[in-house]
Amino acid sequence: MNIxxxxxxxxxxxxxxxxxxxxxxxxxxxxxxIGFQGDNTGENISEKNVNYCELTGLYWAWKNLDAxxxxxxxxxxxxxxxxxxxxxxxxxxxxxxxxxxxxxADVILPPKRNYFIETTYNQYxxxxxxxxxxxxxxxxxxxxxxxxxxxxSCMKRTSGHxxxxxxxxxxxxxxxxxxxxxxxxxxxxxxxxxxxxxxxxRVFGFVSERLLDVWIGTNQIEYREMPVLFMEKQNWVLKTGxxxxxxxx
Numbered sequence: 001m002n003i004x005x006x007x008x009x010x011x012x013x014x015x016x017x018x019x020x021x022x023x024x025x026x027x028x029x030x031x032x033x034i035g036f037q038g039d040n041t042g043e044n045i046s047e048k049n050v051n052y053c054e055l056t057g058l059y060w061a062w063k064n065l066d067a068x069x070x071x072x073x074x075x076x077x078x079x080x081x082x083x084x085x086x087x088x089x090x091x092x093x094x095x096x097x098x099x100x101x102x103x104x105a106d107v108i109l110p111p112k113r114n115y116f117i118e119t120t121y122n123q124y125x126x127x128x129x130x131x132x133x134x135x136x137x138x139x140x141x142x143x144x145x146x147x148x149x150x151x152x153s154c155m156k157r158t159s160g161h162x163x164x165x166x167x168x169x170x171x172x173x174x175x176x177x178x179x180x181x182x183x184x185x186x187x188x189x190x191x192x193x194x195x196x197x198x199x200x201x202r203v204f205g206f207v208s209e210r211l212l213d214v215w216i217g218t219n220q221i222e223y224r225e226m227p228v229l230f231m232e233k234q235n236w237v238l239k240t241g242x243x244x245x246x247x248x249x
Contacts, residue, residue, distance in 0.1 A: 001068050001069060001095075001099050001102065002066075002067045002068040002069070003020045003067060003068065003069040003070075003071070003095060003098060003099070003102075003167070004020060004022055004061070004065050004067035004069070004070055004071070005020055005021050005022065005070070005071035005072065005073055005167060006021075006022050006023075006024040006057050006058075006060075006061045006065075006070075006071070006072055006073070007021050007022065007023045007024060007073050007074065007075055007078075008024055008026045008054040008057040008072065008073070008074050008075065009023055009024065009025060009026065009034070009036060009074075009075035010025065010026055010027055010031075010034075010049075011034060011075075012034050012035060013075040013076075014089065014231075015075070016078065016089065016092045017089075018092070018094045018095055019095075020094070020095045020098070021073070022037060022065075023036040023037065023075075024036060024037050024038075024039055024057045024060065024061070025037065025038045025039060026039050026046070026049055026053075026054055026056050026057040027039070027046060027049025027050065027056060028040040028046050029044075029046035029047045029049075030047070039056050039057050039059075039060040041060075041064065042060070042063060042064040043060075043063040043064060044056070044059065044060050044063065044064075045059050045060075046060070048204075050201060050202070051188070051193070051201055051202060051203060051204050051205070052184070052202075052204045052205050053164075053202050053204075053205030053206075054072060054074060054164055054205060055164065055181075055184070055204065055205050055208055057072060058072050058164065058177065059177070059181060062173060062174070062177040067170065068169065068170055069098075069102065069167055069168065069169055069170065070167070070168060070170060070173050071108070071165075071166060071167030071168070072164060072165055072166055072167075073165055074163065074165065075231070076230060076231045076232050077110075077163060077165065077228055077229070077230055077231070078092045078093070078228065078229050078231065079092070079093045079098070079108065079110070079165070079167070079226040079227070079228060079229075080092055080093055080226070080227050080228065080229040081093040081094065081097035081226075082097070088229060088231055089231075091229060092229070093226060098167065098226075101224050101226060102167070102169075102224075104224060105222045105223050105224040106168065106169035106172055106221070106222070106223075107166065107167065107168050107169070107172060107216070107221055107222070107223035107224070108166065108167040108168075108223065108224055108225070108226050109161045109165070109166055109212075109216075109223050109224075109225055109226075110161060110162070110163055110165045110225065110226065110227075110228040111161075111225045111226075111227060111228065112159040112160055112161055112162075112225075113159060113160065113161075113162045114158060114159040115158050115159065116158055117158070118158060119155060119156050119157060119158055120154055120155050120156070120157055120158070120159075120160050120210055121133060121155035121156070124206070124210060128200050128203065128206055129196070129200060129203070131191070132187075132191065132203050132206070132207050133155065133207065133210065135187055135190050135191055136151075136183065136187055136207055136211070137151055137152075138190075139183055139186050139187060139190070140183070140214075143182075143183070143186070144179070144183070146218060147214055147215070147218045149218075150213070150214045150215075150217035150218040151211075151214045153217065154210065154213045154214050154217065155210075157213075160209075160210065160212075160213050161209075161212055161213055161216075162209045163209065163228070164205065164208055164209055164212070165228065166212070172221065175219070176212075176215055179215060180208060180211060180215070183211070184204045184207070184208060187204065187207065188204060191203065
């Protein structure tokens with residue numbers, strides 16, 4: 001299998017050793033070189049990175065990489081295999097481990113993230129702006145109504161696949177990215193984000209996290225999950241506190 005996984009990064013950082021991984025400087029347009037391939041070559045949307053986050057990397061990979069399987073990981077988040085090593089970097093899934101999983105499915109996703117006491121829709125509305133998802137639904141209703149049942153179902157769930165992390169067979173990635181970016185570009189036209197905070201202006205990256213399961217469910221795509229390892233320590237007390245404050249504020 002010819003597998004290529006971009007590792008989205010915006011600063012110098014340690015990278016996996018396996019050559020299936022391609023460090024990619026997302027939002028490279030107008031920025032100083034950090035020693036990685038930039039997402040501003042070929043066909044690209046690098047200048048949209050402030051609003052699209054790692055999706056400028058996914059778009060670049062979709063348009064410019066030649067591989068049978070294409071994936072997206074983050075410099076601080078990686079898929080991991082079954083290796084029991086103390087060194088985190090040695091635990092990152094290599095080509096052999098990923099190939100083994102892909103023998104049983106054409107898509108690899110991270111485990112679902114569970115909010116337990118909040119639905120996907122409510123969690124987003126409390127953290128960002130509900131109008132983002134409402135407008136996305138309007139666009140689906142107009143342009144791709146077959147996705148509405150899955151959208152409504154996903155919005156009512158308390159869990160979902162997040163981070164925009166994935167590994168997909170090329171043909172499926174073509175279908176997914178065509179659908180996703182067509183919707184997001186339309187959403188960009190309709191939303192007024194001029195008064196959004198710097199964090200909320202990353203809206204199209206955030207919305208896309210909630211759309212992946214919509215596409216997966218509607219098209220009945222068979223997938224397998226692989227664990228994800230955070231390369232830096234997570235302050236779950238702080239994260240949980242913010243989550244609860246947003247919900248009950």
